[in-house]
Amino acid sequence: MTTNDVDVLKYTPTVQISRRERRNHACKTKAAQSPPESCTIATTATWPEKMTGSCRSKHLRRTRGSSGGLLFIAFVHSTLFVLYSCSSIPKQRRLSIETSANSQINMDSASPEFSSHDKCSKKMDDASGLKRDFSMLDADFFNDSKKLEIEKGAKELNIPILKANRKIVATTNGGLHYPSSLVFNSEWKHEEPHDDAKRFNYPSVSGVMRPEKDEDIAFMTILELGHLIKTKQISSEELVGIFLKRLKRYNPVLEAVITITEDLAYKQAKQADQLLAKGVYLGPLHGIPYGLKDIIAVPEYKTTWGSTTFKDQVLDIEAWVYKRLKSAGAVLVGKLVTGSLAYDDIWFGGRTRNPWNIEEFTTGSSAGPAACTSAGMVPFAVGSETAGSITYPAARCGVTALRPTFGAVGRTGVLSLSESLDKLGPLCRSAVDCAIVLDVIRGKDPDDLSSRKLFLDDPFSVDITKLTVGYLKDAEMEVVDVLKSKGVKMVPFKLKYTVDSAQGILNFTMDVDMLAHFDTWQRSGEDHEFEAQDQWPTELRRARVIPAVDYVQSQRARGKLIREVRESFTVDAFVGNATDWEKVCVGNLVGMPVMVVPVGFKMIPDPPTEKTRRRSTVTTGIYAPPDHDHIALALTMAYQTVTDHHKRRPPIDDLGSDDVIPNPPKAIIPPRKLQG
Numbered sequence: 001m002t003t004n005d006v007d008v009l010k011y012t013p014t015v016q017i018s019r020r021e022r023r024n025h026a027c028k029t030k031a032a033q034s035p036p037e038s039c040t041i042a043t044t045a046t047w048p049e050k051m052t053g054s055c056r057s058k059h060l061r062r063t064r065g066s067s068g069g070l071l072f073i074a075f076v077h078s079t080l081f082v083l084y085s086c087s088s089i090p091k092q093r094r095l096s097i098e099t100s101a102n103s104q105i106n107m108d109s110a111s112p113e114f115s116s117h118d119k120c121s122k123k124m125d126d127a128s129g130l131k132r133d134f135s136m137l138d139a140d141f142f143n144d145s146k147k148l149e150i151e152k153g154a155k156e157l158n159i160p161i162l163k164a165n166r167k168i169v170a171t172t173n174g175g176l177h178y179p180s181s182l183v184f185n186s187e188w189k190h191e192e193p194h195d196d197a198k199r200f201n202y203p204s205v206s207g208v209m210r211p212e213k214d215e216d217i218a219f220m221t222i223l224e225l226g227h228l229i230k231t232k233q234i235s236s237e238e239l240v241g242i243f244l245k246r247l248k249r250y251n252p253v254l255e256a257v258i259t260i261t262e263d264l265a266y267k268q269a270k271q272a273d274q275l276l277a278k279g280v281y282l283g284p285l286h287g288i289p290y291g292l293k294d295i296i297a298v299p300e301y302k303t304t305w306g307s308t309t310f311k312d313q314v315l316d317i318e319a320w321v322y323k324r325l326k327s328a329g330a331v332l333v334g335k336l337v338t339g340s341l342a343y344d345d346i347w348f349g350g351r352t353r354n355p356w357n358i359e360e361f362t363t364g365s366s367a368g369p370a371a372c373t374s375a376g377m378v379p380f381a382v383g384s385e386t387a388g389s390i391t392y393p394a395a396r397c398g399v400t401a402l403r404p405t406f407g408a409v410g411r412t413g414v415l416s417l418s419e420s421l422d423k424l425g426p427l428c429r430s431a432v433d434c435a436i437v438l439d440v441i442r443g444k445d446p447d448d449l450s451s452r453k454l455f456l457d458d459p460f461s462v463d464i465t466k467l468t469v470g471y472l473k474d475a476e477m478e479v480v481d482v483l484k485s486k487g488v489k490m491v492p493f494k495l496k497y498t499v500d501s502a503q504g505i506l507n508f509t510m511d512v513d514m515l516a517h518f519d520t521w522q523r524s525g526e527d528h529e530f531e532a533q534d535q536w537p538t539e540l541r542r543a544r545v546i547p548a549v550d551y552v553q554s555q556r557a558r559g560k561l562i563r564e565v566r567e568s569f570t571v572d573a574f575v576g577n578a579t580d581w582e583k584v585c586v587g588n589l590v591g592m593p594v595m596v597v598p599v600g601f602k603m604i605p606d607p608p609t610e611k612t613r614r615r616s617t618v619t620t621g622i623y624a625p626p627d628h629d630h631i632a633l634a635l636t637m638a639y640q641t642v643t644d645h646h647k648r649r650p651p652i653d654d655l656g657s658d659d660v661i662p663n664p665p666k667a668i669i670p671p672r673k674l675q676g
Contacts, residue, residue, distance in 0.1 A: 139544050141523050146541060153542040161504030162550040168499060169556040180555040181562060182420060200439045200458045202284055203432070210234055214242045218376035219649055222433045225379060226284040229276070236269035236276075236287030236331060243289045243333050246377045250652060253358060255350035256371040258294045259302055259335040265289065268331040275329070284436050286329035291381040293369050294335040295342055295415035296424075298322055305415050306338040306347035306365070308529045309521065319413030320445040321382060321424055328440045336368025336381055340531045341518070342389060342417055348531060354396050355650035357604050357614040359661050364392030369427045373399045375652055380428040380437055386417045386510055388584040390425050391621070394596040395579050398617035400636065400646050401427040402434040405626045406591030408454045409438075410445020418513035419450060421506070421588050430646050431595060431636035435459050438629065454627060462634035464488050469635065472576035476599045476620040479575050479639055486638050493574045495586070497564035499557055506585040508554040511543035558589050565590050566625075573631050578621030593629040595622040595636045598645040612659040613651035 130147055134140045142150065169178040205223045210233040217225075217239070228234045244262055251257040272287035297303045297317040304311045322332070337352045339345050345352045345367040352367035354360050355375040362371050366383025370393035373381050383390050385403050394401035402425045409424040416422060426437035445451040464486060470493020471480045484490045499505070518540065521527060527537040565586065576583060578596045587594055601615035624632040640646055655661070 137545065141525075142541070142544075149538070150541045150545055153538065154545050157504075157507075158542060158546055161501060161508060162546070162553065164501040164504060165508075165550065165553045165557040168501070169560060170553050178556040178560050180552060181559040182555050200435060201460055202436060203460060214245075215376070217242055218246055219429070219647075220379070221429050222284055222288055222379055222436050225288055226286065229272075229287045230281060232276070236272040236289075237266060239287065240265045240269040240289050240331055240333060243378055246375070247334055247372070250355075250375050250377055253652070254353045254355060254371050254375060254377075255347075256337050256352045256362075256368040256375075256377070257291075257334050258304055258306070258337055258347070258349065258368070261298070261301055261332050261334055264298075264301070265331050265333045268326070272329050272331060282327075282329035283440075285325065285440055287331060288329070288379055289331045289333040290325065291334045291336040291369060291372050291378040292319075292322065292332060293366055293381070293383045294338045295384060296322060296335075296382065297413040298332065298335065301335060303335070303415075304348070305342070306340040308340070308348040308531060309526050311348050315413070317413040320410040320448065321441050322413070324410075324441045324443070325382075330440075333378060334372070336372055336378075338384075338415075339365035339367055339389075341514075341536055342384065342386065342415060343535045344532070345393070346531045346535075355652050356396075356398055356601075356617055358652065358655075359604075359614070360396075362393040362396050364394075364396070365389040366393050366427065370394050370397040370399055370401070373397070373427045373429065374650055376649065380426055380433055382424055382437070382441070383427050384414065384422060384424050385588065386421045386423075387506055387588055388579070388581075390423075390427065391578050391584060391594065391596050394427055395619040396617065398598045398601070398619070398645075398648070398650070399427050399596070400430050400434060400598060400640075401425065401596040402431075402438060402629065402633070403587070403594050403596075404438060404442070404629050405454060405593045406588075407450050407452045408442045408593075408629065410443070410448040410451040412445050412447040416513075416517055418510045420513070421510055423588075431597075431633050431640055434595070435630075435633045435637070438633075454629070456627070456630040459630040459633035459637065462630060464634055464638050467572040467631065467635070470494075470571040470574035472574060474577040474580065475575040476618065478599055478643075479597065479620050479622075482639050482642055483575075483635060486642075488635070488638075491571065493571055495565060495574070496568040497561055497586070499561040499564065501557060502561060502582060502585045502589060505554045505558050505561065506589055507539070508543075508546060508551060509558065509589070511539050512546055512551050515540045515543045561586065562590050565592075569625050573622055573624045573628070573635060575620055575622055578619055583621070583623075587623065591626050593624050593626070593632050595632040597622060597636050597639065598648075599643075600645055601648065608660065609656065609658040611656045613654060613656035614659065615651075 130151065131140065134142060134147060202223065205227045208220075208224050208227045210228055211217050211220075217228075217234070220228075225234075225239065229236060229239070244260065244265065247257055247260055269287060269289075272282075275282065276286065292298065294303060295305055296319045297315040299316055299318055301314065302311070303313055303315045305313070325332070337345075337347050337349075339352075340347050342365040344365055345362045347367075352362045352371050354362050355371055361367075364370070366381075366385065366389045369378075369381030369383040372378045374397035383393075383401070385391065390401050390403045403423060404425045406421075406423055411422055411424060414422070414424065424441070426434045426441075428434045428437060442454050442456075443451075444453045464483070465488065468489045468491060469483060470491055471477075472493060472495070480490050514536070515522065518527075518536075522537075522540055522544070527540065530537050578594060596619055598617060598619050600618040602618060604612065604614050604616050607614070622632045622635050
């Protein structure tokens with residue numbers, strides 16, 4: 001066998017060779033060609049204690065043969081054993097060197113032979129220790145490179161976070177302070193003292209006439225479309241046809257739709273029209289088309305979770321939020337893109353683009369709901385947020401959206417990332433539309449233990465002149481000025497809290513919860529199919545080594561954060577950046593609602609021509625305390641009564657003269673990573 005033959009030893013599934021045999025074969029071959037100055041061969045069952053021969057790590061390669069199988073020279077379970085050249089050293093001598101208190105050896109000044117021996121011993125011990133560590137966690141299914149990756153991630157991210165949390169809540173014993181934010185309730189049946197059937201009093205719409213162009217119909221509000229249907233100026237079936245046409249026309253560019261539910265849409269639209277013909281009107285969503293993020297289950301249709309692994313999955317489950325919308329007469333026209341397993345905007349079919357600037361991407365996993373609403377492909381959509389998945393794409397695509405109070409909307413039949421963070425919310429054309437959709441989908445889901453009846457005041461009846469609203473340093477001042485002109489008392493404000501690890505707390509919470517839901521996915525190696533390896537696969541491998549104690553400590557730190565935010569929330573609401581990562585983390589950990597509000601547009605960076613119509617959106621957030629979504633809605637509605645930013649249409653048909661989209665794009669836009 002030549003030296004080149006040693007470089008690559010092929011392994012195929014049809015020839016079952018043990019790891020030890022492959023390693024010994026490589027080492028013996030090399031030993032026959034070069035002096036045995038330092039060699040490692042497993043010769044008996046007591047390996048690695050007896051070592052002779054020679055094996056260099058530079059010959060360790062892997063490639064693919066013509067059969068498509070993975071080709072190995074050698075695969076050794078103990079990581080560092082194959083990554084470093086180890087010198088021969090008797091066990092007795094090694095132990096005496098390591099344990100003798102009188103043998104203080106300076107590695108740098110020792111003889112080359114002894115230094116090499118000692119280093120080899122250390123590498124062997126490290127590798128053996130790493131293997132034992134993962135075995136104790138029942139996590140030895142990771143290969144060696146993954147173990148090293150996890151070890152590095154734990155040192156760089158996990159340990160600083162858990163130390164910070166311990167410093168905050170674990171310096172005293174007894175558990176008398178800082179209870180966990182996760183609370184157990186043993187009650188089997190709880191009767192609410194109020195009725196959640198009382199709905200908002202929607203404003204009336206009159207005098208609305210059907211536009212001549214379908215384009216204009218596509219950008220009408222829910223109330224306007226509802227008026228056309230109620231007055232029989234248009235049927236639900238006609239309306240469905242308009243939006244299905246737009247879904248099919250623009251999806252090849254935006255990559256925002258996973259499944260068009262055409263048959264179901266026409267069936268539901270026909271039912272809506274038949275009810276109306278009988279004099280039955282179900283409310284403002286009667287006959288209105290909409291889309292669902294494809295983590296929400298609908299029977300007989302694929303629920304792909306945006307993932308290659310689950311792209312053919314059909315769940316025989318009717319999600320609670322889908323039931324609510326169906327009972328209100330709404331018509332489902334599409335399952336819209338979710339980032340793979342609800343992480344960012346990359347999915348198994350591509351990456352969703354921003355209608356306002358199709359050279360860039362939406363960012364955030366409610367990518368399809370944001371892009372489709374922005375482009376007039378649906379009047380509204382329902383998305384989800386665990387950590388920015390509504391706020392980021394809504395802001396990027398210039399739509400009005402609500403991340404509601406945690407627990408406001410039931411989540412049965414929805415992909416679960418974190419039971420204490422996941423929320424469903426509407427992405428719409430206006431705050432009025434958001435209020436209508438929230439009113440329909442809110443309420444107690446009997447199968448979602450975190451959902452509850454949300455007793456909101458009617459946002460259409462809030463007297464905003466009696467409100468005191470703060471504004472942060474990063475607030476868009478146009479919003480501040482408009483609200484002040486409407487009689488709102490506006491004051492400078494700062495949300496104060498001492499917990500400095502909010503981002504770390506969110507990562508611990510989300511990642512550990514997510515891993516519990518996808519334990520089999522990781523153990524079976526299916527995470528290798530994930531569309532972006534530096535996202536869930538990396539984060540969940542790191543989550544595997546978060547101790548249970550430190551997960552609980554993070555929830556205690558979260559409880560302290562919640563109390564401090566509650567105590568410092570001395571205003572009725574505040575205005576601030578909706579996509580600042582710290583605010584996203586704090587808002588989701590506390591469970592507070594926020595409205596994403598379009599407030600303007602600016603020229604895209606480095607425009608190809610001054611005549612381009614592409615724009616970057618400018619947005620802000622209006623935050624309210626939990627259970628006060630109506631305040632955020634009322635303030636946003638007041639702002640939108642005197643501005644028209646939310647009515648602007650993206651230039652997906654006309655980019656402007658001399659403007660073309662470079663392929664590939666000039667600027668590489670990396671995926672968003674949810675790391676604190």
